[in-house]
Amino acid sequence: MQHIETVTVGSGGAASITFSAIPADYTDLVIKLSLRTTTADTGWNDIFLRPNSATTNLTARALYGTGSAAASFSVSDIRFYANGGGSTASTFANSAIYIPNYASSSAKSVSIDSVSENNSTTAIQAILAGLWNQTTAITSLEIVSSSGNLAEFSSASLYGVLAGSDGIVAVS
Amino acid sequence: MTNEVVTKLVVDLSKPEGHPERVQSIPLTEEELAQREADRIAAEAAEAERLQAEADLAALKASAKAKLISGVPLTEAEAGVLVI
Numbered sequence: 625m626q627h628i629e630t631v632t633v634g635s636g637g638a639a640s641i642t643f644s645a646i647p648a649d650y651t652d653l654v655i656k657l658s659l660r661t662t663t664a665d666t667g668w669n670d671i672f673l674r675p676n677s678a679t680t681n682l683t684a685r686a687l688y689g690t691g692s693a694a695a696s697f698s699v700s701d702i703r704f705y706a707n708g709g710g711s712t713a714s715t716f717a718n719s720a721i722y723i724p725n726y727a728s729s730s731a732k733s734v735s736i737d738s739v740s741e742n743n744s745t746t747a748i749q750a751i752l753a754g755l756w757n758q759t760t761a762i763t764s765l766e767i768v769s770s771s772g773n774l775a776e777f778s779s780a781s782l783y784g785v786l787a788g789s790d791g792i793v794a795v796s
Numbered sequence: 797m798t799n800e801v802v803t804k805l806v807v808d809l810s811k812p813e814g815h816p817e818r819v820q821s822i823p824l825t826e827e828e829l830a831q832r833e834a835d836r837i838a839a840e841a842a843e844a845e846r847l848q849a850e851a852d853l854a855a856l857k858a859s860a861k862a863k864l865i866s867g868v869p870l871t872e873a874e875a876g877v878l879v880i
Contacts, residue, residue, distance in 0.1 A: 628809065629807050629809060629813075629818075631805055631807050631819055633805060634805075634821070636803070638803055638804055638805040638821065639802050639803065639804050639824055639828075639832060640804040640805070641804070641805045641806075641807070642804060642805070642806045642807065643807045643809060644806060644807065644808050644809065644810075645808055645809045645810035645811075646809055647809060669839070670839045670842070670843075672835065679831065690850075693850045693853070693854065695846075695849065695850060695853065697846060697849075699842065768832075768835065770835045770836060770838070770839035771835075771836050771839055771840075773802070774805075782807075
């Protein structure tokens with residue numbers, strides 16, 4: 625897995641983080657995120673992942689637990705989570721996103737593991753399977769806050785994964 | 797009174813590392829601001845729907861449990877949350 629770029633939100637926050645002009649040099653992409661919003665919410669806020677700025681042809685299914693319940697849902701977007709700005713101070717949600725064959729001419733699948741952090745019972749842990757039903761290569765990825773801004777010190781790191789000579793096994 | 801300028805952080809990977817335009821903070825366009833408002837409304841609706849579904853499921857489970865204890869027949873929905 626090769627590090628491509630890490631970006632950290634500065635003072636004042638940002639509505640979104642976009643990695644644009646993603647080179648087609650890799651087999652898969654990985655994004656690691658540490659996110660918090662500027663809302664007053666004490667739990668979490670939804671964050672949308674938008675390949676090539678798409679807001680359509682997106683679906684996802686999720687399994688999640690909140691400390692008080694465990695359930696599932698289906699949505700017509702690809703989402704994960706950030707700590708709300710009212711959660712325990714200086715804590716951030718952690719998420720990992722895996723996008724195999726992002727430059728292929730097939731529909732794109734997305735796997736997400738996302739957890740918020742909070743010094744209370746109000747937190748979420750979720751695994752999500754997403755689909756962008758488009759055959760164009762992914763050349764940009766937007767990480768968009770659904771409420772408020774992404775708070776200062778939120779960060780996103782993009783990595784590329786190369787397949788081995790057999791075309792299957794990831795080697796770096 | 798000043799209007800808040802909402803910005804997005806854009807990493808242009810076509811620019812080499814260290815290039816001043818590789819990472820930029822850019823104000824949202826009118827279209828992006830409209831999408832942001834739509835996102836906020838949709839997220840609030842989705843969260844309300846999720847909370848309602850969670851409450852409905854908890855109520856169904858409580859009802860099923862109470863009926864089991866008292867020997868009262870369960871509805872199909874109540875049986876459905878107990879038998880997988």
